[in-house]
Amino acid sequence: MTRKVFIQRLSIIAAVAVFAAVFPSWIEGRSQPGVSRQALGENLNRIPNQLGDWECISEERLQPEVERTLRCYGYINRVYWNAKTGSRVSLAILYGPRGPMAVHTPEICYSSRGRVPQGKPQEVSPRGNANGSSFWRLNFKQANEQGSDLAVWYAWSDGGDWIASSHPRFWTIDSLYKIQLAGTIESEGQEGDCEDFIQQIVPAFRNHLNLEMN
Numbered sequence: 001m002t003r004k005v006f007i008q009r010l011s012i013i014a015a016v017a018v019f020a021a022v023f024p025s026w027i028e029g030r031s032q033p034g035v036s037r038q039a040l041g042e043n044l045n046r047i048p049n050q051l052g053d054w055e056c057i058s059e060e061r062l063q064p065e066v067e068r069t070l071r072c073y074g075y076i077n078r079v080y081w082n083a084k085t086g087s088r089v090s091l092a093i094l095y096g097p098r099g100p101m102a103v104h105t106p107e108i109c110y111s112s113r114g115r116v117p118q119g120k121p122q123e124v125s126p127r128g129n130a131n132g133s134s135f136w137r138l139n140f141k142q143a144n145e146q147g148s149d150l151a152v153w154y155a156w157s158d159g160g161d162w163i164a165s166s167h168p169r170f171w172t173i174d175s176l177y178k179i180q181l182a183g184t185i186e187s188e189g190q191e192g193d194c195e196d197f198i199q200q201i202v203p204a205f206r207n208h209l210n211l212e213m214n
Helices: 003-028 037-046 064-070 098-103 106-111 193-213
Strands: 054-059 074-082 087-097 115-124 135-142 150-157 175-183
Touching: 037 074, 037 087, 037 193, 064 098, 074 193, 087 098, 087 193, 098 175, 106 115, 106 135, 106 150, 150 193, 175 193
Parallel strands: none
Antiparallel strands: 054 074, 074 087, 087 175, 115 135, 135 150, 150 175
């Protein structure tokens, strides 16, 4: 083996070693230092408990194994109730490393609770106060008699509009926000609970981000 070939092979091995060390951290969103992400995550608690006709009636922590998996910097996990309609919507907004935030989709968490996804997610672009955002919508059918069928809406944000992305794990940003809503399945041609609630939570989230910057 000539000296030139040896140096070339050594360079390739070194490059592969660097790539192997950096790429997993980049995927998980740990490669770049920044501001206190824990502080940004905790600020999600500033999102109001009263959003239009919707009022927060309960708030719970995530299960410990879910917190360990997602490694959230912060989150809210609430149930909102609409006194006018009697409807309820479950809301979770999480902020954490890009990798865990991107791969933990509703198909994983709801399937583990005995609900079966109906078809594939459909992209929805709400109007009104949520204009500019897009969400995935997926219905889940309860496999037993211990729960109800649900419509689940979810999306990701890098601090801008919510986006129904097919590959959020490959966004070039360290951390992501994820939103997930669950409510009753809407009738065809009618606005459902989640879509109505989105008209309130999207501007509230935008205002939350504005507060962070001040």
